[in-house]
Amino acid sequence: MGYWGVVINNLKNADIILLVLDARIPEETRNSEIEKRAEILGTRIVLIFNKADLVNKKAIKELKEKHKDAFFTNSKKRQTLLPLKKYLNKISENRLKALRVAILGYPNVGKSSILNSLTEAKEKISSVSGTTKKTKWIRVGNLRYMDTPGVIPKKDSKTKVALTSSKDIYKTEDPEKIAFRLISKLRKTNALQENYRIKFTKKDSEYDIFLKIGEKKKLLIKGGEIDEDKTARIIVSDWQRGKIRV
Ligand SMILES: Nc1nc2c(ncn2[C@@H]2O[C@H](COP(=O)(O)OP(=O)(O)OP(=O)(O)O)[C@@H](O)[C@H]2O)c(=O)[nH]1
Ligand SMILES: [Mg+2]
Structure with missing residues (x-):
């Protein structure tokens, strides 16, 4: 069975879908292919904004107002999963057959971590x-939980895939392009200033900010120039490994 076949099969075998998002980039980690298919099948989708610990309180509040039925979790802290657990227990309680709960989403958003925290499972989790x-x-x-391999929509660009932490930056060509895209996104917040202790203004280009990070981290090549490849990989890797809060 091909990749999409596996996804369809998982969807068909589910009574409810937990679509796990990276709360730092919720729109980018939604998956319209899965959402459309679930709608056709009439399967309920519950959005889980995971890694909520990496997002500032104000942004979480705004997301909560916009997504009233969603859950906000830090899957490393079991108690943040309690409202979701309660919700699932409630819908499963009077069923004759176990409620089948599929945990779906992009790679690396924390699906297995959520399963481990909802249950006593010990599935392998990793930043890779x-x-x-x-x-x-x-x-x-x-309840029957289904942990699934991450799904990347077919139409996603390589840059977007890297942004969603779905592709290891050390296995990616052209890391600069991805780093610039990330900087362009993060410069609207205080994330870069706070994480790297740098200062920049509206006049600075993405490239200027990029160089400031390389300089601050002393990522130099012979002759004192910034090692651009290394700087790009470190910035994106910090993002992918949850070291940059927004
Ligand atoms: N800060 C933070 N990190 C998290 C959270 N949930 C998961 N992680 C980290 O994110 C990385 C990926 O977690 P996994 O549970 O393996 O993610 P997954 O979605 O199962 O990944 P694949 O199996 O590759 O699709 C790991 O390094 C986790 O420690 C969270 O709520 N907050
Ligand atoms: Mg997993």
């Missing part, structure tokens, strides 16, 4: 994307 290779079922009482 593509950790979960096969669909796996875990049964707890009247």
